[in-house]
Amino acid sequence: MDSAVVLAEALARGFTAYALSFRYGQRHGIELLAADRVAKALGAADHRTVTVDLSALGGSALTDDIDVPKDRSGESIGHGVPATYVPARNTIFLSIALGWAEVLGATDLFVGVNAVDYSGYPDCRPDFIAAFEALADLATAAGAEGGAKFRVHAPLMELSKAGIVRRAAELGVDLGITHTCYDPVVRDGEAIACGRCDACILRLAGFAEAGVPDPVPYATGAARP
Amino acid sequence: MDSAVVLAEALARGFTAYALSFRYGQRHGIELLAADRVAKALGAADHRTVTVDLSALGGSALTDDIDVPKDRSGESIGHGVPATYVPARNTIFLSIALGWAEVLGATDLFVGVNAVDYSGYPDCRPDFIAAFEALADLATAAGAEGGAKFRVHAPLMELSKAGIVRRAAELGVDLGITHTCYDPVVRDGEAIACGRCDACILRLAGFAEAGVPDPVPYATGAARP
Numbered sequence: 310m311d312s313a314v315v316l317a318e319a320l321a322r323g324f325t326a327y328a329l330s331f332r333y334g335q336r337h338g339i340e341l342l343a344a345d346r347v348a349k350a351l352g353a354a355d356h357r358t359v360t361v362d363l364s365a366l367g368g369s370a371l372t373d374d375i376d377v378p379k380d381r382s383g384e385s386i387g388h389g390v391p392a393t394y395v396p397a398r399n400t401i402f403l404s405i406a407l408g409w410a411e412v413l414g415a416t417d418l419f420v421g422v423n424a425v426d427y428s429g430y431p432d433c434r435p436d437f438i439a440a441f442e443a444l445a446d447l448a449t450a451a452g453a454e455g456g457a458k459f460r461v462h463a464p465l466m467e468l469s470k471a472g473i474v475r476r477a478a479e480l481g482v483d484l485g486i487t488h489t490c491y492d493p494v495v496r497d498g499e500a501i502a503c504g505r506c507d508a509c510i511l512r513l514a515g516f517a518e519a520g521v522p523d524p525v526p527y528a529t530g531a532a533r534p
Numbered sequence: 535m536d537s538a539v540v541l542a543e544a545l546a547r548g549f550t551a552y553a554l555s556f557r558y559g560q561r562h563g564i565e566l567l568a569a570d571r572v573a574k575a576l577g578a579a580d581h582r583t584v585t586v587d588l589s590a591l592g593g594s595a596l597t598d599d600i601d602v603p604k605d606r607s608g609e610s611i612g613h614g615v616p617a618t619y620v621p622a623r624n625t626i627f628l629s630i631a632l633g634w635a636e637v638l639g640a641t642d643l644f645v646g647v648n649a650v651d652y653s654g655y656p657d658c659r660p661d662f663i664a665a666f667e668a669l670a671d672l673a674t675a676a677g678a679e680g681g682a683k684f685r686v687h688a689p690l691m692e693l694s695k696a697g698i699v700r701r702a703a704e705l706g707v708d709l710g711i712t713h714t715c716y717d718p719v720v721r722d723g724e725a726i727a728c729g730r731c732d733a734c735i736l737r738l739a740g741f742a743e744a745g746v747p748d749p750v751p752y753a754t755g756a757a758r759p
Contacts, residue, residue, distance in 0.1 A: 360585055397636060
């Protein structure tokens with residue numbers, strides 16, 4: 310959902326968009342299928358999926374043998390960070406995006422991080438984004454001689470989940486083609502959002518607060534309001 | 535060669551070393567076999583190889599269909615950067631190392647970048663390393679609450695290739711088990727360093743300057759001095 314709205318924002322601002330997804334060892338590839346559907350539907354110029362096998366390093370419920378917490382029951386892994394945190398994930402994803410930007414001759418990166426509903430992930434905060442921007446100019450051939458000035462746009466940073474739902478409506482994004490659930494349930498050969506993981510709970514609460522029904526089905530039957 | 539000396543440096547300073555290599559779409563896996571050999575020989579506590587398929591993004595002679603320059607003939611890709619530059623590679627590698635460090639509860643990263651013989655790569659310079667250090671504390675759960683202070687050690691930064699050869703001797707590292715060539719030649723079923731790519735030329739010059747014969751064989755027969 311967040312990625313779809315970020316892509317729509319980049320396009321609305323007149324950018325040609327090169328969409329990037331990651332096969333990073335997550336338990337299921339459903340979000341990658343959804344990403345491809347979204348990139349095509351919204352009109353990205355290209356969409357690539359890069360494999361970066363973070364499961365080789367362990368340490369997260371999203372890539373490791375740790376259970377995905379349900380019904381807000383999850384233990385924190387310390388520092389108030391939930392078990393679904395993937396160590397340094399956004400740093401890794403932005404670094405790879407930076408590499409592609411250099412190949413393309415692009416200097417504007419868009420990322421769907423969001424500090425309000427951020428679930429305690431450290432790499433979703435404004436000062437993280439600012440530090441990455443500073444790094445980007447030093448890290449690249451384009452930036453090395455002052456030729457390029459990289460910008461990391463995080464247009465969802467200050468929005469609540471309800472704000473993202475409303476922004477999607479304004480930009481004409483069909484959220485029915487997006488996928489959010491960390492741990493979908495297979496029913497009649499189809500993958501359905503569990504409705505109980507943190508990602509589902511935050512999404513459903515966002516739709517509820519925005520007063521809009523969520524167009525995707527849930528295994529719990531939830532479709533608030 | 536550089537990675538082997540960095541590993542030896544970390545061990546000499548009393549660290550328990552977790553060695554990390556990358557299958558990043560390079561043309562050959564010979565350096566990964568060598569990395570495993572080196573990690574075992576020197577006594578790393580663990581050695582993992584993470585796949586990050588940068589060839590999906592193109593743009594480098596090391597991962598793309600661009601020829602590896604030989605005999606110092608290579609065209610620059612602009613900004614004085616050679617064709618063997620892989621966009622944002624060290625940023626990506628350090629980011630993944632940061633993720634593993636977080637899983638391990640480690641705060642010290644070692645990297646074999648080297649500014650003197652750096653061939654024009656922007657992500658081998660001291661200010662790049664400093665910017666990454668600043669990012670690391672903001673990017674991680676461990677650093678988020680001031681709990682951890684990450685350090686990126688680049689012990690080869692100020693050394694020439696000859697200096698690295700001499701440091702290897704001081705630390706007792708057998709450079710005969712290392713692999714440096716970008717584009718090895720297969721001869722009698724064995725992969726032999728080409729002796730003509732930038733990596734071979736820098737290595738050979740380093741041995742020559744140090745007055746030490748290079749223990750690895752070369753397709754060109756070079757074994758200076």
